[in-house]
Amino acid sequence: MATSIVKADQPLLAGGKLHKKKKKWQSYALLFILPSFLLYTLFVIVPTAGSVYLSFTSWDGISSDVRYIGFANFVEIFQSPRVQNALKNTMVMTITLVVLENIAAIAMALMVDKVRWFRNLFRSIFYFPTLLSGIVMGFVWAMILNYNFGVFNQILSAIGLGDYIVDWLGNPKYAMLSIILSTVWKGAGYYMIIYLAGLQGIPQELNEAASIDGAGGWKQFRHITFPLLAGSMTVCMVLSMISALKIFDQIAVMTDGGPGFETETLTYIIYKVGFGELRQGFGTALAMVLFLIILIITVIQVKFLQKREVQL
């Protein structure tokens, strides 16, 4: 075999060779994609399909009795006061968080962009809380806001504001606010980085030209910086809204959905109902509702916000 001059397995025509190479390439592509495809299908798509099915059952999560009950879970979702309350909490929390986080992030980005000294240090300090787990951060805030020993109330009384001492996590009036503000503390730095990248993309000449024309700081921000940040804003609004809809860790540590049901959100109720109260059929139905909400809001938001983006 080794002595034969013309190798039999090598077609002489170029067309045939090319064709063979293409075929080979195709099988490589298949092998390259296959591991991702299998894992993704098995651990994302199959369970999601399972959720669609389970949402029409009254399964408890343990027994083998998976009974099909049609739309009964969804009817219950629309009628249950507890779910209505969780939906309301989710909406309040999401809207407040998106607004506050983005305002804070833009303000921080402007500060870090304009301040003269220790820029990198400030950027790191604002950004660092985003690196911590929600559980750890929730713990720290739960201890800071503790009614009896918490450092926040101690500071209030030390500076003569003792009348304002309240049980920040145990009082229904303030529990939601406490979670929202600590989440802004944790999350804003992430969006700050995105806004900072956006700010650095704005040509300096625009602001210089405007200031020669006599535009002050606020006018420059209103008419130059703000419109040109619209691209970063689309990204930040979508990301902050999705993460606000999915908020879980902070609630688990700081209030456990309480006091009463004051801080119970959609993601929290899914977990509680599915694993705590053994109603996994109902829990998955709620999860489907969450999925649809995220899908619809993201699509609308991207469409709407992209319209007002300015291209340079």
Place this chain on the structure above:
Amino acid sequence: MKLQTKRRLAEIALFVITVLVAVVFFFPIFFNLMSAFKSNAEIMRDAIAFPKSLYLESFKYLLTETEFPRAILNSLILTVVAIVAQVLIIPMAGYAIERRNTRWTRLVFLYFLAGMMIPFQAYMIPLFKELRMLGLYGSLAGPIMIYVAGAVGFGCLLYTSFVKGIPQEIEEAAEIDGCSRYGIFWRIVFPLLGPVTASMVVLNGLGIWNDFLMPMLVLPSGQAKTMVVEIYRYIGEFSSRWDMIFAGTAMSVVPVLIVFIFLQKYFVKGIASGATKG
């Protein structure tokens, strides 16, 4: 001259405001680290004060009497193995999808992207059941596969857009020299994708290290629980032992702080590139 002093004052005012905001931002972390060196009585007595002496008993207790060291090790194994698996699997898929642009690869790409919209909560209940069926419940292998699967959509999005920027001529030259597709990918393309890989490693690594809900569902107890799950458990167990909780949380903050100091630029780049490509 007058304009200059005015500008100077504005600069100083901005600096002072920034410092104040930074103090508010840094305070919880500083407070946590400081309190870890106090005894429980000292924390209850004067929460704001500096520790009177370096009290190390809570660290000693956590490291010798509890499962904390085991939990740290589990978190480390889980993060490292899942990230290595992601880096071995996802770039290949992104590369093949971009270079072999046919109808079926485009369909697969859309199929992967769809996953980015699905929140974990939407499939966690059947996933829990599936892991039990596959015999993966309670072992680290299950979460590793779940993390890889969950990263496919965004990972492919990142990698395809970066592969686009790599000139095909390099690959063709290698092919003429007799390099196989695996060789071309791993020896030529993959090193060029370094910056994307670095951002993916840093961001996903952090996400896995900090994740709570999934590990709590599938690794709730025993030998396999992660550090975040262990810390969560302390709410019940050490409800009146703040020294334990502060020491535990401080031990989880310090490694992140150290990694952040060294890899800062990758975190920042990762977010910026992830945001613009996403």
